[in-house]
Amino acid sequence: MGEAIVITSGKGGVGKTTTTANLGTGLAHNKHKICLVDADIGLRNLDVVLGLENRIVYDLVDVVEGRCRLRQALIKDKRYDSLFLLPAAQTKEKDAVSPEQMAELMGTLKSEFDFIIVDCPAGIEQGFKNAISGADRAVIVTTPEVSAVRDADRIIGLLEAAEVYDPQLIINRLRPDMVRRGDMMDIQDIIDILAIPLVGVVPDDESIIVSSNRGEPVVLDQRSRPGQAYRNIVRRLEGLEVPFMDLEQKTVMHRLRTLFGIGGKR
Amino acid sequence: MGRGEHWTAGQPFCGARAWNEVLERFLRRGWTMTKEACVIKGNRHGLMLSVSEEASFAEILGQLREKLSAHRDFFQGAVVRLHSSAAFLSEDRVDDLAAVVHEYGMTLDRTMTLEDQRPQKQQRQKVPEFNLDDTKLIRRTIRSGQSIHYSGNVVVMGDVNAGSEIVCSGDILILGSLRGVAHAGAEGNAKAVVFAFRLEPTQLRIAHYISRAPDEKGPKPTGPELAQVVDNLIQIRPYGRFVKR
Numbered sequence: 001m002g003e004a005i006v007i008t009s010g011k012g013g014v015g016k017t018t019t020t021a022n023l024g025t026g027l028a029h030n031k032h033k034i035c036l037v038d039a040d041i042g043l044r045n046l047d048v049v050l051g052l053e054n055r056i057v058y059d060l061v062d063v064v065e066g067r068c069r070l071r072q073a074l075i076k077d078k079r080y081d082s083l084f085l086l087p088a089a090q091t092k093e094k095d096a097v098s099p100e101q102m103a104e105l106m107g108t109l110k111s112e113f114d115f116i117i118v119d120c121p122a123g124i125e126q127g128f129k130n131a132i133s134g135a136d137r138a139v140i141v142t143t144p145e146v147s148a149v150r151d152a153d154r155i156i157g158l159l160e161a162a163e164v165y166d167p168q169l170i171i172n173r174l175r176p177d178m179v180r181r182g183d184m185m186d187i188q189d190i191i192d193i194l195a196i197p198l199v200g201v202v203p204d205d206e207s208i209i210v211s212s213n214r215g216e217p218v219v220l221d222q223r224s225r226p227g228q229a230y231r232n233i234v235r236r237l238e239g240l241e242v243p244f245m246d247l248e249q250k251t252v253m254h255r256l257r258t259l260f261g262i263g264g265k266r
Numbered sequence: 267m268g269r270g271e272h273w274t275a276g277q278p279f280c281g282a283r284a285w286n287e288v289l290e291r292f293l294r295r296g297w298t299m300t301k302e303a304c305v306i307k308g309n310r311h312g313l314m315l316s317v318s319e320e321a322s323f324a325e326i327l328g329q330l331r332e333k334l335s336a337h338r339d340f341f342q343g344a345v346v347r348l349h350s351s352a353a354f355l356s357e358d359r360v361d362d363l364a365a366v367v368h369e370y371g372m373t374l375d376r377t378m379t380l381e382d383q384r385p386q387k388q389q390r391q392k393v394p395e396f397n398l399d400d401t402k403l404i405r406r407t408i409r410s411g412q413s414i415h416y417s418g419n420v421v422v423m424g425d426v427n428a429g430s431e432i433v434c435s436g437d438i439l440i441l442g443s444l445r446g447v448a449h450a451g452a453e454g455n456a457k458a459v460v461f462a463f464r465l466e467p468t469q470l471r472i473a474h475y476i477s478r479a480p481d482e483k484g485p486k487p488t489g490p491e492l493a494q495v496v497d498n499l500i501q502i503r504p505y506g507r508f509v510k511r
Contacts, residue, residue, distance in 0.1 A: 150410050153427050157409030193427060193445070195407055 002033075002110040005117050005237070006135035006164070010151030012122030014143045015172040015202070018212055019230075020119040021049040022219040023139075026234030028083035029220070032114040035074065037086045037105075039131035040121035041096060044088035051078060051215020052085055061089035064101045070108060079220070084113070094126045099133035106134025115237075124158060132159060138167040139199060139237075144174055144185040149193055156196060168199040170233065175204045176247045200233035202226050203247050303329045306346065309454075309474060313341075315363070315374070316349040323359055327366060334370040347375040400436065408432065408446065417453075428468055437461070447471070456495045465491040465502060475500050 007020045024036040038046040041061065047053045058073035063086070077083035089096065109116045120131035132138065138159050142152040159167055171190055178184035191198055205226045211218040219230040232242045303321035307314055317326050334341055346367060348360065364374040400418030410429030414420055419436035430446035432438055435453040437460070444462035449471035451458025456473035464487050469478045472493065477500040492505040
């Protein structure tokens with residue numbers, strides 16, 4: 001019996017889809033059987049980030065409404081045979097699906113996959129309610145911005161009300177240099193407010209945008225720092241203890257300064 | 267010295283009469299609740315009609331007519347709530363009041379509120395009306411979008427995050443950080459207090475007093491603090507003897 005994880009944030013544009021794609025790919029790389037579900041009906045883009053856009057024939061709404069069998073709608077990933085995507089409908093509205101239908105779908109998927117990762121739409125309306133129904137646990141994505149943290153807080157409250165307990169936190173797009181200057185909320189500030197366990201911190205990096213546009217998840221890029229961060233999160237989701245990576249960029253000057261003990265620490 | 271310099275021995279201050287008038291009027295404004303036979307005032311809940319227990323009932327009716335006719339248009343169609351003790355106003359007297367109020371195009375809400383916002387002298391020694399019996403204990407974090415409304419005190423074992431609110435008629439104790447909106451004494455008890463381990467609310471309200479966080483970021487609180495109304499202002503001070511500031 002598999003486990004359904006919903007990736008949610010409340011606020012839009014914080015990196016839910018990127019996170020879903022990377023965690024799914026990372027878990028599939030580690031030989032798990034994974035199904036990614038794009039619950040963002042009407043604004044789908046998980047397929048684009050995975051580079052599977054041109055293979056979509058049937059979608060989630062077709063499955064729910066019985067126009068096709070589940071097998072027909074699942075798209076196999078280009079790179080991993082154990083990774084599947086259930087795409088969202090682009091031409092339908094969010095209320096084309098009900099939470100009960102989603103829960104039923106999740107039940108079916110759980111019998112076939114190790115992990116089902118649901119990409120939740122932004123907002124707290126119908127789409128959100130659909131995405132969290134049938135979820136066993138939640139991963140909250142936030143960025144170090146007051147508005148994103150505020151929305152994450154709201155989402156945690158709503159998840160509690162919906163009886164999805166013990167959410168975990170991913171802080172996305174952290175810029176250590178800005179934190180050091182005091183221009184960005186630091187990790188501890190965010191954890192203090194949200195008071196949920198941290199499962200990973202992903203540094204802000206240009207490589208994310210490049211890989212999203214190319215349809216190649218950054219988690220596969222061995223040299224990329226966000227890729228490393230995602231690989232660590234994957235292992236933590238698998239239940240392993242992985243130390244948090246040092247986010248400070250180690251320039252030569254920086255290393256020298258630390259060596260001589262001049263202002264190396266922030 | 268200022269004004270005092272005008273006083274010369276044996277000679278009354280030239281403007282004394284005028285000054286006394288102003289002073290009297292000022293004083294009366296402050297004490298309308300107890301001095302006048304009947305007072306109509308507006309607050310958050312709407313219009314309130316309070317009657318003095320020291321005046322005769324005829325006096326009250328007379329003054330009520332006087333006041334209503336002076337601002338006939340203003341009161342037209344309004345609902346006014348009676349604010350007096352049940353012991354003083356019998357059923358018949360309430361009927362009389364309602365009739366007068368109705369004459370001027372208003373309706374009387376008969377739910378009587380026993381406690382006056384400004385306690386009478388003999389009541390001042392009484393123990394606070396809120397006791398631990400009507401306290402709600404919440405053992406979780408109150409998050410953005412959530413609100414707690416309770417008639418009584420509220421104790422939160424956890425944080426109260428920005429975007430949430432707690433409204434209650436009694437005291438509010440937060441065993442954690444208060445970052446949202448807290449409204450203690452929401453039914454008019456200005457003696458209510460708000461306590462938090464870290465008091466950094468978006469807004470604090472006690473009875474009808476409101477204060478908000480300063481626009482500039484100040485230093486974060488380092489210890490438990492208590493907010494209460496002192497001299498018509500919400501004042502925050504460190505709580506406990508061993509707090510370093």
